[in-house]
Amino acid sequence: MYMRNVIYKILTGCYIVAALLLMSACNDNVDIQQSYPFTVETMPVPKKLKIGETIEIRCQLKRDGRYLPTTYEIRYFQPDGTGSLKMSDGTVLLPNDLYPLPGETFRLHYTSASTDQQTIDVYFQDSFGTLQQLTFSFNNDNNKEEEQQ
Template sequence: MLAGFCLSSCDRTLDVQTVFPFEVETMPVRKEIAVGETAEIRCLLKSKGDFSDTRYTIRYFQPEGEGELRLDGVVFEPNDRYPLESKSFRLYYTSRSTDRQLIDIYIEDNHGQLQQLSFDFNNKRTK
């Protein structure tokens, strides 16, 4: 009887993990920026595992101030998703405002996992 129980509860399917948590690391970013200046944001996406079908996208929103965010020469439109082709990438933010500027960057995988980065820039007064 015990042998019958063991045989009926065994499952021959292999459980393959396809979703892995990830995080985004950045190098330090300056806090002050003047109108027309560009700040570089170096990013590294680190996943706790590797699944070949995982794809990542990036988007941003600017709740305060005015500026533009670029990746590989492409100027981002707020809240539009753009594919990330590499796990190591550099973003470039150019100030278009003398006010305080805040940008929120969202990196999402095709499994619905999301990481948010926020950057706060104060106006640098030029002499």
């Protein structure tokens, strides 16, 4: 009989400790990180362009972490010169309009339409408002030797 009382008291104590642990584990202030820093890396691009010449800008999105519902968008602005920027699928980007990124690896195609110096600022943002900017500058390539050959 004495042994049964001791076992009963030990089990009751274990249940109480387990209940206290479970109650303290139920914290509504669970902090789940959703927004992670990111960068966009590119391969080198030419610095001189002829009017009408198109160059390819190869881009890679690098994320410090992953939160599945995060989306990424691109927009651009051209403060100097004129030209057009396209996605590899042929979508022509309009200045200051947001477009979804097609993936973590993508290509942009810039076509020069100016003999002046050209600059494009490309902005990437995630669904949490984190923003990254890349700036590309091009000078006019007025080298006549290549055109004659």
